[in-house]
Amino acid sequence: MTTLLRRSSNLARLSQTHIHASVCPLSHSLHRSLARTAYRPTPRTRTYATVKPGDSKDGKDANTNTARKHVKKDGSRSGKPARGFESLYSAAGPLSHQGASEAKKQTDSPQMSMLTEEEQEALDSLLSTIRKGLPASEATAVEKSFEDFKRKGIPPEIREVMANLKNRPLDLASAAKLVHWTGKLAREEALKRIASENEGLAASTSGKDKKKKSKGDSKNKPGEMNFKEFTANLDTGTFLITAFVAYLLYRTVMPSENSKDITFQEFKTTFFDKGLVDKLTVINRHRVRVDLHREATGRMYPESPAQHGNFRYYFSIGSVEAFEKQIEEAQNSLGIPSSERIPVSYVNEKGWVNTLMPLAPTILFIVGIYWISRRAGGGGAGGSSGIFGIGKSKAKKFNHETDVQIRFKDVAGMDEAKQEIMEFVSFLKTPDQYQRLGAKIPRGALLSGPPGTGKTLLAKATAGESQVPFFSISGSEFVEIFVGVGASRVRDLFQNARKNSPCIIFIDEIDAVGKARGKGGFSGGNDEREGTLNQILTEMDGFNTTEQVVVLAGTNRPDVLDKALLRPGRFDRHIAIDRPTTEGRKQIFLVHLKKIVTNEDMDHLTGRLAALTPGFSGADIANCVNEAALIAARTNADKVSMIHFEQAIERVIGGLEKKSLVLNPEEKRTVAYHEAGHAICGWFFKYADPLLKVSIIPRGQGALGYAQYLPQGDSYLMNVNQLMDRMAMTLAGRVSEELHFDTVTSGASDDFNKVTRMATAMVTKWGMSSKIGYLFYEDDQQQQLHKPFSEATAQSIDSEVRRIVDEAYKQCRDLLTEKKKEIGLVAEELLSKEVIGRDDMVRILGKRPFEDNKEFSKYFEGTGGKSAPPPPPQELNDGPPVGDGPNVPTPGVAIQRIWDRRANLFS
Numbered sequence: 001m002t003t004l005l006r007r008s009s010n011l012a013r014l015s016q017t018h019i020h021a022s023v024c025p026l027s028h029s030l031h032r033s034l035a036r037t038a039y040r041p042t043p044r045t046r047t048y049a050t051v052k053p054g055d056s057k058d059g060k061d062a063n064t065n066t067a068r069k070h071v072k073k074d075g076s077r078s079g080k081p082a083r084g085f086e087s088l089y090s091a092a093g094p095l096s097h098q099g100a101s102e103a104k105k106q107t108d109s110p111q112m113s114m115l116t117e118e119e120q121e122a123l124d125s126l127l128s129t130i131r132k133g134l135p136a137s138e139a140t141a142v143e144k145s146f147e148d149f150k151r152k153g154i155p156p157e158i159r160e161v162m163a164n165l166k167n168r169p170l171d172l173a174s175a176a177k178l179v180h181w182t183g184k185l186a187r188e189e190a191l192k193r194i195a196s197e198n199e200g201l202a203a204s205t206s207g208k209d210k211k212k213k214s215k216g217d218s219k220n221k222p223g224e225m226n227f228k229e230f231t232a233n234l235d236t237g238t239f240l241i242t243a244f245v246a247y248l249l250y251r252t253v254m255p256s257e258n259s260k261d262i263t264f265q266e267f268k269t270t271f272f273d274k275g276l277v278d279k280l281t282v283i284n285r286h287r288v289r290v291d292l293h294r295e296a297t298g299r300m301y302p303e304s305p306a307q308h309g310n311f312r313y314y315f316s317i318g319s320v321e322a323f324e325k326q327i328e329e330a331q332n333s334l335g336i337p338s339s340e341r342i343p344v345s346y347v348n349e350k351g352w353v354n355t356l357m358p359l360a361p362t363i364l365f366i367v368g369i370y371w372i373s374r375r376a377g378g379g380g381a382g383g384s385s386g387i388f389g390i391g392k393s394k395a396k397k398f399n400h401e402t403d404v405q406i407r408f409k410d411v412a413g414m415d416e417a418k419q420e421i422m423e424f425v426s427f428l429k430t431p432d433q434y435q436r437l438g439a440k441i442p443r444g445a446l447l448s449g450p451p452g453t454g455k456t457l458l459a460k461a462t463a464g465e466s467q468v469p470f471f472s473i474s475g476s477e478f479v480e481i482f483v484g485v486g487a488s489r490v491r492d493l494f495q496n497a498r499k500n501s502p503c504i505i506f507i508d509e510i511d512a513v514g515k516a517r518g519k520g521g522f523s524g525g526n527d528e529r530e531g532t533l534n535q536i537l538t539e540m541d542g543f544n545t546t547e548q549v550v551v552l553a554g555t556n557r558p559d560v561l562d563k564a565l566l567r568p569g570r571f572d573r574h575i576a577i578d579r580p581t582t583e584g585r586k587q588i589f590l591v592h593l594k595k596i597v598t599n600e601d602m603d604h605l606t607g608r609l610a611a612l613t614p615g616f617s618g619a620d621i622a623n624c625v626n627e628a629a630l631i632a633a634r635t636n637a638d639k640v641s642m643i644h645f646e647q648a649i650e651r652v653i654g655g656l657e658k659k660s661l662v663l664n665p666e667e668k669r670t671v672a673y674h675e676a677g678h679a680i681c682g683w684f685f686k687y688a689d690p691l692l693k694v695s696i697i698p699r700g701q702g703a704l705g706y707a708q709y710l711p712q713g714d715s716y717l718m719n720v721n722q723l724m725d726r727m728a729m730t731l732a733g734r735v736s737e738e739l740h741f742d743t744v745t746s747g748a749s750d751d752f753n754k755v756t757r758m759a760t761a762m763v764t765k766w767g768m769s770s771k772i773g774y775l776f777y778e779d780d781q782q783q784q785l786h787k788p789f790s791e792a793t794a795q796s797i798d799s800e801v802r803r804i805v806d807e808a809y810k811q812c813r814d815l816l817t818e819k820k821k822e823i824g825l826v827a828e829e830l831l832s833k834e835v836i837g838r839d840d841m842v843r844i845l846g847k848r849p850f851e852d853n854k855e856f857s858k859y860f861e862g863t864g865g866k867s868a869p870p871p872p873p874q875e876l877n878d879g880p881p882v883g884d885g886p887n888v889p890t891p892g893v894a895i896q897r898i899w900d901r902r903a904n905l906f907s
């Protein structure tokens with residue numbers, strides 16, 4: 001009895017099949033498990049051995065090998081079975097291979113005989129003895145089997161055991177036999193149930209779908225699982241993807257699926273005591289990995305993840321010594337002989353985090369260096385990037401044969417500049433012509449002018465015409481955080497250029513590196529920039545006269561450049577490119593209109609457009625033409641017509657129309673009277689610009705009204721009369737408000753700003769005040785602290801500015817008081833039509849009492865001065881809404897923008 005209890009774990013393990021068959025309800029999983037057990041039994045012997053910590057590797061291997069020795073390739077084990085269980089592994093035993101094949105045969109011919117009453121009593125007493133040594137759940141299962149014996153009878157083998165037990169107490173061999181037969185009978189029972197269930201299933205299938213059956217769909221014989229019912233058709237790709245996604249999901253949801261931490265107590269009661277433990281591995285002396293007998297565990301705990309191949313339980317230990325002692329005691333208490341003890345091995349494992357930790361600083365350092373080098377040197381010319389390409393030039397090289405297709409004919413409206421630069425072309429094409437006469441060829445040319453006036457275009461055209469390679473780089477691309485990089489890039493650029501000689505280098509925005517040295521910095525923070533500039537100076541000096549490398553540079557600020565850069569021998573030629581004149585604009589329009597589909601008469605179209613666009617740069621014109629084409633496309637027009645061009649110009653000058661900005665009626669009236677005031681002054685002042693159009697549709701950023709005037713041709717000077725008329729006209733919005741309403745609005749703020757600037761310039765720069773005289777005071781924001789004039793002069797300037805503005809105000813008020821009725825008429829017309837043109841003004845006010853510029857009349861009189869109607873409603877969706885608050889919308893902003901363009905001509 002003692003022996004049986006000591007080996008209770010074995011008994012439990014061996015009786016699992018029986019337990020499942022008896023306890024578990026009938027289910028498919030049970031069927032499979034039982035069927036598998038019946039057809040492919042796995043012997044369950046176990047080798048017990050202990051390896052002490054610090055034992056040699058050999059010792060460890062020896063243990064592992066010992067364990068392995070018992071495992072054959074097919075998963076079965078060789079070697080001696082545990083003592084007392086030999087009969088189970090005999091040829092006829094259920095756990096032997098042979099026994100497994102025999103088992104099925106035996107199920108077919110059981111020779112059962114019913115129990116007598118006496119035998120039933122003996123069975124009960126046997127049961128009570130066995131129960132003592134079994135856990136409750138297993139005892140119930142055995143009990144159930146014994147019940148079956150009573151109902152269905154027992155085979156002769158059990159009868160024999162029982163007969164033996166009459167005379168002597170229960171020994172291990174008898175107990176094993178009993179367990180064996182209870183298990184066997186349970187399996188037979190289960191198989192019978194599977195067979196009958198499948199028969200039932202087949203019968204119901206045949207009843208429902210006889211056709212299918214006749215085609216042979218249901219080939220399953222009774223007794224076999226009808227797996228066909230569960231098949232699904234999946235192509236390999238879908239299957240792989242689905243499996244992969246499912247695996248990912250599974251890993252995401254259950255990241256710790258492969259392991260579970262348990263306590264030593266759980267380990268002992270759940271696995272160790274039940275003989276499920278195959279091997280123990282002590283990891284890093286504080287954690288133990290438990291390898292279980294998977295099959296046995298799966299049968300005992302069908303829901304347990306431990307039956308999956310890679311699942312392991314872990315528990316922590318205080319010390320290896322204590323653990324060994326506990327295991328030793330546990331095995332002793334179960335009476336396991338030392339030769340069959342659980343193998344324990346010892347390993348030192350490092351997690352990937354622990355492995356990577358010491359390397360982290362090095363990895364970080366390498367990644368940091370790589371990142372910095374990518375940032376610093378990325379995208380360099382010739383594929384030079386990374387840390388090694390940091391000092392390489394970033395200039396883009398354009399191949400003259402394929403890339404540079406621009407010619408001088410594509411650059412319009414700057415004949416003088418073209419003339420100047422043509423010389424470089426002929427130098428690059430026919431250098432001998434100059435050299436034979438001893439002429440030195442200019443090294444470079446500085447192209448200066450406002451943004452978008454075609455400096456880059458001209459440089460490209462020079463390269464295109466001379467058919468040489470063209471290196472283009474921006475000044476800012478030399479600048480880098482590392483000292484010395486800029487200079488090194490300059491060296492590399494010039495070196496490349498010399499290799500590709502003859503060629504042209506174009507440095508755009510050269511002021512980024514070419515600012516005068518020693519200026520604009522309190523600290524030595526400009527060292528790098530100065531180093532770069534010095535290198536440019538050196539390289540430009542370093543050319544010998546026969547080297548055909550021409551350096552062109554572009555800048556908007558020639559005034560800030562270092563003098564050394566501009567001296568002869570470096571940038572010998574300074575070519576100033578200004579905004580185009582009316583004629584220039586015409587030609588630029590012609591260049592860009594070539595690609596546009598239009599039926600308009602080109603001469604008239606370009607003339608009118610040029611007149612409408614004073615102060616526009618080449619880039620503005622290119623933008624306007626493109627914008628017109630976009631507007632035409634938006635309205636589904638098949639060609640671009642004058643209306644589209646005019647809308648495009650208005651849009652470029654005044655911003656987008658904002659019909660969504662709904663003014664309340666009172667505000668709208670104010671805006672109408674404000675704009676009408678401007679319009680009346682423009683109409684009746686002799687030196688004011690003729691009016692083209694007034695609109696009270698809000699536009700751009702905060703402009704509630706818009707009046708378009710046309711300057712009388714390209715004028716570069718303004719006299720006092722013109723200035724006074726212009727100031728009076730600018731104040732007309734506010735004066736009109738004063739005359740027609742009880743109160744005034746904030747709408748004239750921008751007008752005041754403009755008037756004040758004009759009056760101040762008249763006093764401090766243009767010598768138009770007798771009190772201040774012919775002095776020029778720089779309006780330098782940086783010199784706010786030290787004004788270049790005395791306090792008394794400052795007061796005089798203030799009083800003179802005030803006087804001039806007051807005079808303009810008076811001039812304006814006098815006129816508007818006289819024309820109060822006309823203002824009302826224009827304003828009402830504006831309120832009803834929102835946009836009025838020159839024709840409407842003529843209708844309301846009569847012909848303008850002064851003669852207009854001839855150019856103006858040529859393009860605007862004949863057409864009736866018609867102007868574009870408001871743009872189509874689609875445009876209303878564009879642009880941000882105008883908010884209220886401090887950014888109070890200012891009528892007449894567009895006027896200011898036109899004037900600003902004019903004002904630039906004077907500065």
Ligand SMILES: Nc1ncnc2c1ncn2[C@@H]1O[C@H](COP(=O)(O)OP(=O)(O)OP(=O)(O)O)[C@@H](O)[C@H]1O
Pocket residue numbers: 410411412413414449450451452453454455456457458508554555556588591617618619620622
């Ligand atoms: N004279 C011109 N003839 C034809 N197109 C011009 C002319 N000037 C400018 N453009 C148009 O404007 C575009 C921009 O010109 P570009 O880049 O040469 O100006 P930029 O003077 O170099 O400007 P930035 O000073 O801002 O560099 C050109 O691509 C071209 O379409």
